Amino acid sequence: MSDRPVRTRIAPSPTGDPHVGTAYIALFNYVFAKQHGGQFLLRIEDTDQTRARRDSEKAIMESLHWLGLSWDEGPDVGGPCGPYRQSERRELYEKHAFELLERGEAYRCFCTPSRLNELRAYQKAANTPPGYDRLCRNLDREESDRRAAAGEPFVIRLKMPLEGDSVMVDGLRGEIRRSYRELDDQVLLKSDRFPTYHLANVVDDHLMGITHVIRAEEWIPSTPKHIRLYEAFGWEAPQWIHMPLLRNPDKTRSKISKRKNPVSLLFYKEYGVLPEALVNFLALMGFSFGNDVEKFTLEEMIGAFSFEKVSLGGPVFDLEKLVWLNGLYLREMSPQALLDAVQALWLNRAYFERIMPLVQERMRTLTDFVDLSAFFYNCALDYHTEDGKLMVPKGRTIEEMAALFEELVEAIDGMEDYNVENLEALLRRVTETRGWKTKDVFMPVRVAVTGRKATPPLFESMSVLGRERTRVRLRQAMAHLRALPPPQA
RNA sequence: GGCCCCAUCGUUCAACCGGUUAGGACAGCGGCCUUUCACGCCGUAAACAGGGGUUCGAAUCCCCUUGGGGUCACCA
Numbered sequence: 182m183s184d185r186p187v188r189t190r191i192a193p194s195p196t197g198d199p200h201v202g203t204a205y206i207a208l209f210n211y212v213f214a215k216q217h218g219g220q221f222l223l224r225i226e227d228t229d230q231t232r233a234r235r236d237s238e239k240a241i242m243e244s245l246h247w248l249g250l251s252w253d254e255g256p257d258v259g260g261p262c263g264p265y266r267q268s269e270r271r272e273l274y275e276k277h278a279f280e281l282l283e284r285g286e287a288y289r290c291f292c293t294p295s296r297l298n299e300l301r302a303y304q305k306a307a308n309t310p311p312g313y314d315r316l317c318r319n320l321d322r323e324e325s326d327r328r329a330a331a332g333e334p335f336v337i338r339l340k341m342p343l344e345g346d347s348v349m350v351d352g353l354r355g356e357i358r359r360s361y362r363e364l365d366d367q368v369l370l371k372s373d374r375f376p377t378y379h380l381a382n383v384v385d386d387h388l389m390g391i392t393h394v395i396r397a398e399e400w401i402p403s404t405p406k407h408i409r410l411y412e413a414f415g416w417e418a419p420q421w422i423h424m425p426l427l428r429n430p431d432k433t434r435s436k437i438s439k440r441k442n443p444v445s446l447l448f449y450k451e452y453g454v455l456p457e458a459l460v461n462f463l464a465l466m467g468f469s470f471g472n473d474v475e476k477f478t479l480e481e482m483i484g485a486f487s488f489e490k491v492s493l494g495g496p497v498f499d500l501e502k503l504v505w506l507n508g509l510y511l512r513e514m515s516p517q518a519l520l521d522a523v524q525a526l527w528l529n530r531a532y533f534e535r536i537m538p539l540v541q542e543r544m545r546t547l548t549d550f551v552d553l554s555a556f557f558y559n560c561a562l563d564y565h566t567e568d569g570k571l572m573v574p575k576g577r578t579i580e581e582m583a584a585l586f587e588e589l590v591e592a593i594d595g596m597e598d599y600n601v602e603n604l605e606a607l608l609r610r611v612t613e614t615r616g617w618k619t620k621d622v623f624m625p626v627r628v629a630v631t632g633r634k635a636t637p638p639l640f641e642s643m644s645v646l647g648r649e650r651t652r653v654r655l656r657q658a659m660a661h662l663r664a665l666p667p668p669q670a
Numbered sequence: 671g672g673c674c675c676c677a678u679c680g681u682u683c684a685a686c687c688g689g690u691u692a693g694g695a696c697a698g699c700g701g702c703c704u705u706u707c708a709c710g711c712c713g714u715a716a717a718c719a720g721g722g723g724u725u726c727g728a729a730u731c732c733c734c735u736u737g738g739g740g741u742c743a744c745c746a
Binding site: 231290294301351363370378400401402433465492502504506512 | 672678681683739741744746
């Protein structure tokens with residue numbers, strides 16, 4: 182153990198919406214660092230060139246700021262250990278990978294993806310444990326250098342010990358042992374010269390002086406690789422603390438996922454949850470303040486926090502309790518502050534300006550505006566109506582429509598730019614692939630998204646509602662349909 | 671499937687190093703307040719997964735079983 186000043190970090194991967202799990206882990210890193218007068222850093226792990234999304238990084242930073250979990254060092258504020266974006270540190274990882282190669286702690290692997298696929302297929306068929314067979318581990322150095330010089334593509338793999346146990350001490354669980362025999366020679370540097378998570382993460386944590394790695398439980402199985410990496414470099418390893426995983430509320434109890442639960446921080450913000458309430462609620466997941474106190478501020482949590490007060494069962498994210506807690510916060514605001522908050526969310530001029538052109542030609546009196554635009558503000562829609570029935574057109578089944586909504590939820594999530602053109606293209610595409618008529622898709626989607634059959638133009642409306650709320654409504658409509666009694670024959 | 675982690679009411683969090691009528695909160699139910707609803711208040715139901723040990727005594731320590739989860743990529 183060393184007496185280095187405490188430094189923690191949150192290291193999200195910008196591959197989608199800002200995730201509630203990211204906020205959850207960030208919270209504990211933040212609180213622990215602040216409690217010890219240390220620093221909390223933000224590092225963007227964007228080494229996956231195929232998945233990193235441009236706008237995602239920005240959304241993550243905005244969401245964490247919204248929650249009040251601000252960082253002392255990061256891509257936007259800089260700091261002594263920058264850059265804080267892994268894609269800007271590529272050469273560093275390459276250099277370190279080659280350093281391990283030189284020291285015999287790692288080796289070049291020339292195996293092709295197709296060979297590795299075959300290997301896996303064979304292992305699966307033969308029912309043997311999967312993993313790299315270490316074919317290239319014993320290539321002699323001359324041959325390795327020669328093939329690399331000839332331009333043959335390769336990756337660099339870490340040499341794991343063949344015998345013995347890897348021992349990690351987890352701050353919450355104590356000692357966790359694993360036999361090296363079941364540990365693979367992990368790829369450190371991909372053939373595109375970008376690092377894998379394992380290399381980049383360890384190199385950065387060391388270079389950035391991270392003392393406590395507080396991350397989700399799902400990382401426990403790969404910690405031996407990280408420990409080995411620290412050993413291979415001759416570096417002092419941080420303390421490992423693995424927090425329990427947030428779970429889905431349904432029967433599966435699997436780790437929280439966007440297919441089953443709203444996981445986007447944007448959702449909670451647009452739903453009207455106050456950041457203080459969300460932070461408080463997240464803190465309740467696994468942590469107990471003491472004396473049965475449930476409502477507390479970030480500041481108070483910093484005063485009371487200890488990992489001894491963290492329990493290990495995977496907590497289920499209970500939206501109902503979050504909403505109750507939020508109500509508590511709402512009620513203690515001054516009416517003025519509440520008005521400001523309500524206005525800032527949806528009842529603001531900028532938002533009105535987007536809606537006005539959509540409803541103008543349908544208005545006869547000024548007050549028509551309220552009725553015509555209500556669905557732009559409502560959160561939950563009521564589908565138990567005459568219009569709601571239009572979500573299942575004649576000749577289509579309930580399940581067909583639910584499946585359609587499900588597909589749209591996914592497609593909208595993956596949409597690069599969420600705009601009118603892409604929405605129209607998407608709806609036309611799903612209509613065509615099904616061989617349906619447009620009315621079989623457009624009206625049901627209209628009702629799902631707005632709750633009614635007479636609305637402003639569909640794509641424009643979806644665009645104004647935004648990606649997140651559109652998805653939520655489609656998902657709610659899907660759930661509504663699947664809960665319907667089966668039609669009589 | 672192998673390996674690893676976990677195990678208290680439906681959900682969440684308590685019960686310090688073994689001795690409690692197993693507690694709080696959300697949700698549920700009943701009631702009070704109230705023109706209504708909500709808030710608030712009062713009350714009620716609801717759990718130690720099972721089996722072995724250790725011990726005078728086990729929710730608490732150990733083992734096994736069961737259950738749940740995670741992980742086994744040139745993703746993080």
